[in-house]
Amino acid sequence: MKAIYRVALPLVAAALAGTAAKSAAAADIELYFPVGVNAPAVATIQALTDEWAANNPQHSIKAVYAGNYEETTTKALTAAHAGQPPAVAVLLAIDIFTLIEEDVILPISDLATSDEDKAWMDGFYEGFMKDARFEDKTYAIPFQRSTPVFYYNVDAFREAGLDPDAPPTTWDEMIEMGKKLVVKDANGNVTRWGTRIPTLGLGGAWMFGGLVVSKGDVLSTETGTEARIDTPASLASLEFLLSLAEEGVMAPGGISWGDTPKAFLEGQTASMWTSTGNLAFVNENATFDWNVGFLPGGDGPGAPAGGGNFYIFKDTTDEERAAALDFIKFMTSPESAAKWSIATGYVAPRPDAWETPEMQAYVAELPQALVALEQLPYAQREFATFQRAKVTQYLVDAIEGAVTGSVDPAEALQGAQEKADAVLSDYR
Amino acid sequence: MNKRLPLGLACIMLVAPCALLVAFTHYPALRAILNSFWNNASSRRPSRFVGLENYQALLADDRLAQVLVNSTLYALGTVPLAIVLAICMALLVNAKLPGTALMRLSFFMPTMLPMIAVANIWLFFYAPGIGLASKILGIFGVAPINFLGRTDTSLASMMAVAVWKEAGLFMIFYLAALQAVPANLKDAARLEGAGPVRVFFDVVLPLLRPTTIFVAVNALINAFRLVDHVIVMTEGGPNNSSALLLYYIYTVTFGQRDFAYGATLTVLMVAILGVLAIFQFWILNRRAHYQ
Amino acid sequence: MSRSLNRILFATLAAVLAAIWGLPFMYSVWTAFHAEQYSANFQLDAPLTLANFVRAWQAAPFSVYFINTVILITTVLIANLILCTLVAYAFVRYRFRWAGFLFALIMVQLLISPEILIVENYLTLATIGLTDTIIGIALPYLTSAFGIFLLRQTFMTVPRSLDEAAQIEGAGAWRVLWDIYVPLARPVYLAYALVSISFHWNNFLWPLIVTNSPEVRPVTVGLSVFATVDSGVEWSLVNAATLMTTAPLIIAFIFFQRQFVANFMRAGIK
Numbered sequence: 001m002k003a004i005y006r007v008a009l010p011l012v013a014a015a016l017a018g019t020a021a022k023s024a025a026a027a028d029i030e031l032y033f034p035v036g037v038n039a040p041a042v043a044t045i046q047a048l049t050d051e052w053a054a055n056n057p058q059h060s061i062k063a064v065y066a067g068n069y070e071e072t073t074t075k076a077l078t079a080a081h082a083g084q085p086p087a088v089a090v091l092l093a094i095d096i097f098t099l100i101e102e103d104v105i106l107p108i109s110d111l112a113t114s115d116e117d118k119a120w121m122d123g124f125y126e127g128f129m130k131d132a133r134f135e136d137k138t139y140a141i142p143f144q145r146s147t148p149v150f151y152y153n154v155d156a157f158r159e160a161g162l163d164p165d166a167p168p169t170t171w172d173e174m175i176e177m178g179k180k181l182v183v184k185d186a187n188g189n190v191t192r193w194g195t196r197i198p199t200l201g202l203g204g205a206w207m208f209g210g211l212v213v214s215k216g217d218v219l220s221t222e223t224g225t226e227a228r229i230d231t232p233a234s235l236a237s238l239e240f241l242l243s244l245a246e247e248g249v250m251a252p253g254g255i256s257w258g259d260t261p262k263a264f265l266e267g268q269t270a271s272m273w274t275s276t277g278n279l280a281f282v283n284e285n286a287t288f289d290w291n292v293g294f295l296p297g298g299d300g301p302g303a304p305a306g307g308g309n310f311y312i313f314k315d316t317t318d319e320e321r322a323a324a325l326d327f328i329k330f331m332t333s334p335e336s337a338a339k340w341s342i343a344t345g346y347v348a349p350r351p352d353a354w355e356t357p358e359m360q361a362y363v364a365e366l367p368q369a370l371v372a373l374e375q376l377p378y379a380q381r382e383f384a385t386f387q388r389a390k391v392t393q394y395l396v397d398a399i400e401g402a403v404t405g406s407v408d409p410a411e412a413l414q415g416a417q418e419k420a421d422a423v424l425s426d427y428r
Numbered sequence: 429m430n431k432r433l434p435l436g437l438a439c440i441m442l443v444a445p446c447a448l449l450v451a452f453t454h455y456p457a458l459r460a461i462l463n464s465f466w467n468n469a470s471s472r473r474p475s476r477f478v479g480l481e482n483y484q485a486l487l488a489d490d491r492l493a494q495v496l497v498n499s500t501l502y503a504l505g506t507v508p509l510a511i512v513l514a515i516c517m518a519l520l521v522n523a524k525l526p527g528t529a530l531m532r533l534s535f536f537m538p539t540m541l542p543m544i545a546v547a548n549i550w551l552f553f554y555a556p557g558i559g560l561a562s563k564i565l566g567i568f569g570v571a572p573i574n575f576l577g578r579t580d581t582s583l584a585s586m587m588a589v590a591v592w593k594e595a596g597l598f599m600i601f602y603l604a605a606l607q608a609v610p611a612n613l614k615d616a617a618r619l620e621g622a623g624p625v626r627v628f629f630d631v632v633l634p635l636l637r638p639t640t641i642f643v644a645v646n647a648l649i650n651a652f653r654l655v656d657h658v659i660v661m662t663e664g665g666p667n668n669s670s671a672l673l674l675y676y677i678y679t680v681t682f683g684q685r686d687f688a689y690g691a692t693l694t695v696l697m698v699a700i701l702g703v704l705a706i707f708q709f710w711i712l713n714r715r716a717h718y719q
Numbered sequence: 720m721s722r723s724l725n726r727i728l729f730a731t732l733a734a735v736l737a738a739i740w741g742l743p744f745m746y747s748v749w750t751a752f753h754a755e756q757y758s759a760n761f762q763l764d765a766p767l768t769l770a771n772f773v774r775a776w777q778a779a780p781f782s783v784y785f786i787n788t789v790i791l792i793t794t795v796l797i798a799n800l801i802l803c804t805l806v807a808y809a810f811v812r813y814r815f816r817w818a819g820f821l822f823a824l825i826m827v828q829l830l831i832s833p834e835i836l837i838v839e840n841y842l843t844l845a846t847i848g849l850t851d852t853i854i855g856i857a858l859p860y861l862t863s864a865f866g867i868f869l870l871r872q873t874f875m876t877v878p879r880s881l882d883e884a885a886q887i888e889g890a891g892a893w894r895v896l897w898d899i900y901v902p903l904a905r906p907v908y909l910a911y912a913l914v915s916i917s918f919h920w921n922n923f924l925w926p927l928i929v930t931n932s933p934e935v936r937p938v939t940v941g942l943s944v945f946a947t948v949d950s951g952v953e954w955s956l957v958n959a960a961t962l963m964t965t966a967p968l969i970i971a972f973i974f975f976q977r978q979f980v981a982n983f984m985r986a987g988i989k
Contacts (some may be wrong), residue, residue, distance in 0.1 A: 042778055064932060065779070067944040074682055075931045082850050102685070187569040191557075200577060200665055251556065254577035254666040258952050259555045266759050268557040281953075285755055389684040397491070400666035404579045407667070433813035437892060441809035445802035445862045446825065452859035453828045456839030463839070520733040525726075531733055533976065534741040540968045541744075542921035544939045545961045548946055549747040552954050558759040560746045592743065600980055624725065653834050656923045660943065674835065674924075681838045682928060690838040697835055705830050 026058040027323040029087035032079075033063060034072040034308060041280070044343040052330045059323045069308065070202065070389075073098070076313070080104035085313035088324040090143055093131045093309045094384035094392075097224040100134055101386055105311045107137035111325050120329060128349045130222065131381040132309055140309035141328050142349035144340065146275045147303040147372050147379050148210055150296060151282060154289035156181055156192065156270035167271075167293035171240050174296040178249030181270035194249035196260050196269040199241060199403045203257030205395050206306050207273055209383050210295055211237035214302025219383040219395070225427040227385055229395055230417035236298060238402050238409040245403070254404050275306065276372035279345025283366060292368035294375050301378040307346060338362075347372045385420070386427045394419045457698050463691035475688070482692040491668055492676065492693070498583055499673045503651040505587045506594070510647050511640060513591065514598035519628075521599065522606045539596040547660035550589045551576075554661075576662050579669035586670050589657050594650060598643045605639040606632070645708060652701065673697055751958040758954040771959035775945070778956075780933050781963065784941035787853060791926075791937055792919045794857045799915055800908065803866030808896050810867075811874040812882070822871075825864050833859035834925055841928055851931045860919065869911055873904045910982040920968060938964040 033045060042065065049063045066072040069092045076089045077098075085104060099105045112121060121129075121138060128142035150167055157164040160180040168174040178194025185191050198204050209219050217233035220226060228234070244250035257274075264272040265285050273295060282290060294301045310328045312321055330336060337353035340346065342362045348354055354363070354373065363369055385391045398416035401407035407415075433441075464482050469475035486492060517535045521528055538546060553559050554575040562572035575585040609632055617627045655675040658664060664671030664679070677697065681690030750758040751772070757765040775781070809815075810822060833840060840859055841850070849855035877900055885895050901908075923939040930936050936944070942964045946957045962969075972979055 065944065066931070068947045070683070071944070071947060077685065078682070078850070078928075079931050082845055082848075084851070185566075187571075189566070189569070189571040193557075201663055251572075251574060251577075253574040255574075256555075256577060258551075259558070262555070262759070262952065262954065263558055265756075266558045287756060387684070389679075390686070393679075393684075396665070397667050401579075404577070404666045404669075406579045406669075430812060430814040433809060433815040437813070438809070438815065441805040442815075442821070445806050446821070448802070448858070449825060449828055449862040449864070451843070452833050452840055453831060453836070454824070456836040456843060457831060459839050459842075460836070516736070520729070520736065523726075523729055523733070525730045525733055527734070527737075529976065531737040532980065533973070534737040534744075536972070536976075536980070537741070537744055537969070540917060540972050541965050542923060542939045542942075544921075544923045544943050545965050548942070548957055548961045549743050552750065552758075552958065553743045553746055555759070560742065563759075563761070564742075592740070596740075603980070649830065649832070653832055656939075659924070660947070674837075677838060678924065678928075681841075687838060687842065694836060694838050698831055701830050701835070 027087070027317065027319040028060045028062075029320050029323050029327065031061060031063045031327070032066045032072055032076050032086040032089035032091075034066060034069045034090060041344050044339060048331060048336050048339065049327075051336075052327055055330070056323070056326065059326075061323075061327065077102060077104065080313055080315060083315060085315050087316050087320040088310055088312055088327060090308040091311055093128075093140065093142075093145070093305070093307060094382050094388055096131060096134060096139055096309075096311075097384060097386045098388045099311060100139065104314055105139055106314050106321065107139050108141055108310075108312055108325070108328075109138040111312065111321055123352060124332075124349050125351065125376060127305055127376045127379050128347075131305065131384060133222070134224070140311050141332060142307075143310050143328075143331060143337075144277070144308045144344065144346040145305065145349050146277045146307040146346050147305055147375055148207055148273050148295060149276050149303075149368075149371050149375065150271060150273055150293045151264060151278070152271035152291055152293065153264070153267070153269075154291050156267075156288075160270070164289075164291065167291070168296045169294065169301070170296055171298050175243065175247050175249055178244065178271075179247060182248060190248070190251070192267060193251050193269040194271065195244065196250060196255055196263055196272040197241065197244070198255050198257040198260050198274065199399055200254040200256050201396060202392065203274075204255070204399050205392055206304055206382055208234070208237060208241075208395070208399050209304035209380075210273075210302060211240060211298065212302075213304060213378070213380045214295065214297030214300060216299050216302075218380050220381070220385050222381070224384060224386050225424050227383075227391055227395075227417065227420035227424060229398065229420055230413040233298075234413055235410055238399065238413065240298065241399075241403055242409065252405075254400055276345050276347060276369075277307070279366070279369060280343060281345075283345075283368075290368075292371045294371065294378075297378075301375065303375050303379040304382045305376070305379040306382045341369070345369065345372075347376065385424055387423050391420045391423055457694075460691040460694040460698070463688060464695050466688055468686050468688040482688055485689065486692055486696065491671075494668045495664075495671045495673055495676045498669070498671055499652065501583060502587060502590075502672055503648060505584070506590045506651050507644055507647040509587070510591045510595045510598055511643055513595040514602050514643065515636070517595060517599040518602035518606055521603060535599055536596040538593045539600075541593070543593060543654055543656035544660060546589060546593050547657040550585075550592075550657070551661050554585060576670075577666060579666055582662055582666060582670040586657060586662065586672075589661070590651070590654070594647060598647065601639050601643055602636060605636050609635050641712065648704065649701075652697070673700075747958045747961060750955050751962050753955060755953050755955045758958075771955045772963055775956050775960040775963060779941060779945045779960070781938070781941060781960070783933060784936055784938040784964070785967075787935055788920060788937040788939075791853050791856055792916050794854065795860050795919050796912055796915050798857070798861040799863050799866045800912070802862045803870050803911075804896070804901065806862070806867045807870035807874050808900060810871050811877075811900075812892075812895075825867055828862075828864035829868070834922075837925060837928055840925075844929060850929055851935055852929075853935050855929050856926045856935075856937070859925070863915070866911055866915070869907060870904060873907045874900050877903050906982075913979065913982045917968065 031049065045063055049061050053059065053061050066075040073091050073095050076086060076091060079085050124142050128145045132138055132140035132142060152167050154164040162177055162180060168177045174195060181194040182190055183192040197207050212219055212233045215233035215236050217228065217231050219228055245252040260272050260274050261278050261281055263269050295303050312324045332350060334350065334353040334356045337348040337350055338356045338359040341348035341353065342358065348359065353359060383392060383395060394416040398412040401412045402409040465477060465479060466475045467478045467481065521532050553561050556562055556572045556574040556577065561575065565572060573581060575581050613631050614627055617631045622630065652674060655672050658670055658672055658675045662670040664675055677690055677693045680686050680693060752767050753765050754768055810818065844850050844855050849858065881899050882895055885899055890898065921939065926937050926940045927943065930940055942960055945960050
């Protein structure tokens with residue numbers, strides 16, 4: 001009896017002290033996040049925030065869906081400049097330099113200082129932490145991370161006499177198999193293309209980064225002051241994109257990011273290169289057998305890491321920051337990360353999330369979900385520099401100009417390089 | 429002769445409403461000029477006077493050159509096309525054919541829709557291979573066109589969207605004008621043996637001129653003012669082939685957060701509109717003079 | 720003979736043009752009322768469904784967006800009606816120095832509308848702390864040059880004798896305005912209101928820039944936020960949302976087609 005008291009009393013005391021400490025640090029925080037109309041995904045975010053709020057009744061949280069990634073960053077920046085930033089936001093990993101330059105975020109490593117915190121931060125995949133750091137500080141915590149993967153229509157592969165268990169792994173194989181996958185109607189018009197790699201806009205630039213990585217180079221480095229647009233690897237990548245169209249494997253002209261999953265589901269293309277964040281959408285809507293593989297590579301596998309990280313904003317009170325940090329810990333806990341990953345297809349950013357029973361069951365049922373994780377060791381950071389919006393636009397213009405045939409590829413890359421250098425020289 | 433306006437009334441009737449108008453029309457236009465002489469402030473670097481540096485950047489900006497070409501083509505394409513179509517629609521609706529109500533609904537419906545909704549609708553309509561446009565082309569054995577993914581079709585596709593949205597509104601104005609055409613004028617022309625085509629060109633069209641001027645001015649302003657569809661459908665791409673001036677101002681300022689250059693571009697925009705206004709005024713005056 | 724042939728030709732042309740014009744919208748309707756797998760796939764026997772509307776409605780706070788839009792257009796409309804009436808009245812009924820110059824200055828807004836000046840107007844709004852508010856969206860539109868112009872034209876047609884007769888009976892400036900000018904301009908007010916409502920219901924870029932929170936977003940911004948996604952765009956869902964957000968205007972138009980057309984005509988003729 002006494003023994004029980006001896007154990008129980010400190011527990012009760014600690015619990016009381018805990019609640020006392022917690023209620024003293026009450027905060028109302030706001031979360032900006034960029035998740036699509038995919039209703040289950042929104043519902044999952046809401047469910048997770050509700051759960052956190054229920055566990056922390058002294059706090060309250062409001063989840064604000066602010067549009068796509070770029071729109072959400074714009075909104076967060078304008079709110080921050082108006083002096084009313086969200087306490088925490090999920091924004092593109094590549095926006096780290098912009099956010100630092102605009103001086104609106106805090107290094108999370110300055111907030112999470114206990115040994116326990118450090119252990120927590122060390123528990124993320126290194127591949128996703130690379131673009132969360134700047135000058136020895138950690139500014140972001142990985143959340144909805146992704147790499148693109150190669151989705152393919154298994155039925156189409158069978159129909160074309162290809163082995164559905166051996167998707168293309170190299171660019172040459174992609175072209176060769178792609179040709180066999182093309183179907184034409186009586187008029188000679190293509191009704192099914194071999195593959196589809198988005199080439200327009202930010203999504204196109206992201207995919208392009210993956211091609212460059214597979215050729216053994218990167219488009220940018222961790223300093224944020226170097227753009228490597230005009231390199232042999234990127235010229236080869238651009239030429240690969242052009243050759244896909246020339247060989248009749250892919251539709252000529254620019255290919256939009258948004259239409260791509262739809263085109264795949266409609267059977268307009270036998271395969272597509274797109275974010276693993278589309279897994280749930282494809283899984284739900286596909287009327288045919290499909291599978292996922294590594295992105296075919298130039299000189300071996302390669303992919304860009306992408307997606308969004310948590311950031312904590314500067315113009316906030318200590319209480320809000322503490323609450324935000326606690327919220328991030330909750331959202332990246334194995335259980336929450338697993339739920340989020342299952343709802344969307346994003347890669348859970350911590351190994352321990354993959355060990356949860358939910359995740360194990362999910363992977364058993366949908367083994368495609370593992371591919372992005374297995375591809376992770378071959379992934380490099382996405383194109384990111386200071387003045388990200390401006391510099392990325394140069395890259396986007398170069399890619400779009402080349403694939404639409406309006407500019408010579410080498411010239412396009414060279415022009416983009418010069419403009420990027422002109423902007424970034426101020427930062428070196 | 430009107431009474432002199434007493435001071436108290438003037439304050440209520442003129443000063444308060446006009447102050448609001450000036451604060452959001454004249455003041456920002458003037459401040460854009462001032463701000464265009466300063467560089468962009470960031471949290472680490474205060475704004476500093478740079479003289480004409482932003483204007484030098486303006487001259488060296490080849491994306492801007494493309495954007496100006498696009499905007500010009502866009503205005504030259506949408507305004508006459510919308511006017512011609514609006515006149516045709518008005519004639520058809522006015523002809524007392526069966527199904528006029530349905531026809532009017534079809535023509536006028538796009539006008540009621542927000543541009544953002546129109547853009548959503550057309551985005552799916554255009555989607556190569558899967559959208560309705562491709563399916564229709566397919567019926568005629570034509571290969572799908574990648575409307576928004578080609579530099580040579582993207583701007584034209586944006587124009588089609590704008591014309592679709594606006595022609596119906598202009599039709600209404602022409603309808604009003606047509607119904608105001610005196611029947612005896614037309615009868616007189618017919619008595620002289622003029623066919624319907626002659627009647628239209630010799631009698632009706634001249635009477636539509638005031639409407640055409642009104643519509644043209646409106647359409648021209650809209651061509652510069654409305655870029656919602658560009659934001660939703662192409663983001664100015666591919667390779668800036670569908671970027672319009674206001675869209676460019678929007679991305680430079682709010683995407684790239686370069687408020688100084690945004691102000692410089694605003695000055696350019698205001699200058700362009702000013703020149704257009706003077707030009708219109710001059711044309712109107714000259715025409716009036718000849719009559 | 721040739722007349723009736725002409726007529727048939729005319730009718731065919733009309734039918735074809737109307738059909739082409741209606742296609743994109745009909746396509747949107749088709750998609751919104753069918754499941755996602757039929758959205759690019761026309762099977763006439765595909766089952767109709769309202770599920771897209773239900774899901775869209777639940778996925779985003781559209782009711783809030785609608786309320787915001789209603790607040791926005793009401794604010795703008797009431798302010799417009801009052802302020803434009805006052806200015807137009809002053810111009811028509813009084814003489815004062817610089818009247819011509821002031822009128823020209825006002826008319827500048829017809830050309831350089833607030834949408835053109837988003838950069839500086841945003842900075843102004845940020846300075847006075849009204850970003851992310853509905854009044855902030857409305858502010859640049861509260862006085863409308865178009866409204867002033869329209870009402871001035873109308874007030875000028877009010878017979879002088881009526882005005883003078885009222886003055887003889889001892890009516891003051893406000894009385895005259897309220898008893899004589901406003902009633903005579905009633906159809907113009909109605910026409911202007913329709914134009915203003917449809918303009919502000921449809922306005923997008925400025926509200927997009929000004930708003931951050933769902934609590935203040937008007938439907939256009941809400942719709943765009945709903946439709947811009949980075950993964951898996953569901954056409955049927957987006958089209959359902961598109962129709963839903965425009966439904967009030969469309970339904971109103973279908974019911975009051977004649978009046979709409981007549982009023983838009985009136986706004987244009989002036």
